[in-house]
Structure formats: structure tokens, C-alpha cells
Amino acid sequence: AQTVTQSQPEMSVQEAETVTLSCTYDTSENNYYLFWYKQPPSRQMILVIRQEAYKQQNATENRFSVNFQKAAKSFSLKISDSQLGDTAMYFCAFNRENAGNMLTFGGGTRLMVKP
Amino acid sequence: DAGVTQSPTHLIKTRGQHVTLRCSPISGHKSVSWYQQVLGQGPQFIFQYYEKEERGRGNFPDRFSARQFPNYSSELNVNALLLGDSALYLCASSLSHSFSGNTIYFGEGSWLTVV
Numbered sequence: 001a002q003t004v005t006q007s008q009p010e011m012s013v014q015e016a017e018t019v020t021l022s023c024t025y026d027t028s029e030n031n032y033y034l035f036w037y038k039q040p041p042s043r044q045m046i047l048v049i050r051q052e053a054y055k056q057q058n059a060t061e062n063r064f065s066v067n068f069q070k071a072a073k074s075f076s077l078k079i080s081d082s083q084l085g086d087t088a089m090y091f092c093a094f095n096r097e098n099a100g101n102m103l104t105f106g107g108g109t110r111l112m113v114k115p
Numbered sequence: 116d117a118g119v120t121q122s123p124t125h126l127i128k129t130r131g132q133h134v135t136l137r138c139s140p141i142s143g144h145k146s147v148s149w150y151q152q153v154l155g156q157g158p159q160f161i162f163q164y165y166e167k168e169e170r171g172r173g174n175f176p177d178r179f180s181a182r183q184f185p186n187y188s189s190e191l192n193v194n195a196l197l198l199g200d201s202a203l204y205l206c207a208s209s210l211s212h213s214f215s216g217n218t219i220y221f222g223e224g225s226w227l228t229v230v
Contacts, residue, residue: 004157037221042223043203043223043224044221044222044223044224045158045205045207045221046221047218047219047220050218091157091158093157099171100146100148100163100165100170100171100209100211101146101147101148101160101163101171101207101208101209101219102148102160102163102171102173103150103158103160103219104160105157105158105159106157107156107157108156108157
């Protein structure tokens with residue numbers, strides 16, 4: 001079974017600054033996918049970024065980028081130029097290859113962006 | 116195009132009662148999955164359905180059941196409700212049950228309160 005751990009229950013950052021959210025996972029699989037989801041107060045999960053384990057290059061999506069360390073089983077999310085709209089819960093999730101919609105989520109990090 | 120839609124958005128039930136939650140996937144999506152998110156925690160996988168067949172089940176008791184209809188919509192049923200079943204129930208859809216770069220889309224959830 002896979003486990004996903006987010007060790008930072010809460011974080012805060014000043015608007016326009018950079019923040020990094022941590023995620024570690026445990027698996028015996030070699031091929032898998034990792035995700036960061038954002039859950040604003042509306043409660044709808046929104047995909048922020050995705051990383052395929054077989055790709056060495058770290059994924060980037062505009063202000064969002066990841067630091068994927070496969071050997072260390074670490075998958076951190078960096079948010080640059082933080083905006084007030086980034087305030088939300090952030091969840092790291094693991095998906096085995098060919099496991100469809102079966103995601104294993106971490107416990108989440110509550111991010112507050114301060115003006 | 117409409118996203119993943121869930122109904123009802125909020126409901127209150129009494130211990131021992133039964134509840135049915137409904138989900139309509141994004142048009143063209145054939146795979147539907149259900150997650151339970153207890154307040155303050157990450158979502159936990161309950162079921163995945165594809166082409167009306169169960170393709171995966173999480174660690175939930177037999178009181179939880181689901182089904183998928185020919186139009187790919189889905190129902191989650193919970194019998195003999197317990198206080199601990201109080202949670203946000205999320206539905207997610209994707210094109211297929213086999214993850215090959217498919218993005219998983221979530222609905223806004225159904226808030227269930229058991230009193």
C-alpha cells in the first residue's frame with residue numbers, strides 16, 4: 001500500500017513571495033504519477049500540477065513548479081509570486097500506473113497568503 | 116461543457132438511516148470514482164467504476180455500495196449511517212479507468228451530516 005505524508009499542516013506567505021510545500025510518499029512501485037491538488041473554500045478539488053515518475057524533468061505550470069526526487073520519494077510544490085487567490089488547502093496525491101482514478105492523498109497543507 | 120455534478124449538495128440524516136448520493140460525470144467520461152473527505156483530512160478512495168463495473172474498492176465497510184448506470188452516471192449508497200460517516204463525499208470522473216495521462220476532474224461534493 002502507498003502512503004503520502006504532508007508534514008506541514010499550515011503555512012503562510014506574504015503576497016508576491018515564494019513558498020514551498022513538502023510531500024513525501026512511500027511505494028514499492030517504479031512507475032506512478034504524483035499530483036498536487038488545490039481545494040479552495042468552495043471544496044472543489046482543482047488539479048495544480050502533475051508529474052510522471054519516469055520523467056526526470058520537473059513539471060512546471062506557470063507560477064507552480066515541483067521538485068521531484070524519486071530516490072528520496074519526495075515531491076515538493078513551489079509557488080512563486082504568491083497571490084491572494086492561492087489561499088487554499090493543498091493536497092499531494094499518488095496514483096499507481098493503470099490504477100485509474102484511485103488516488104492516495106496526503107493530509108493536506110493549509111496555505112494562507114497574506115496581503 | 117458542464118463539469119462533474121453532484122447532488123444533493125448538503126443533507127442531514129439520522130443515525131441508522133440510508134443515504135443515496137448522485138454523480139454525473141463530464142460528458143464523454145466513462146470512469147467515475149468516489150471519495151470520502153472527513154473534515155480536516157485528505158480524501159479517501161471508496162470506489163471506482165468503469166463501464167458499469169466496479170474496478171476498485173477502498174477500505175470501507177459493506178455498508179457502502181455504489182453502481183454506475185448506462186449513461187455513466189453513478190450513485191453512492193450508505194446504509195445504517197453512523198456519526199462517523201459525516202463527511203464531504205467527492206465524485207471524480209475521467210475518460211477511462213486506466214490512467215494514461217488522463218486528468219481526473221472532481222465535483223464540488225455532497226456534504227453529509229449524520230446526527
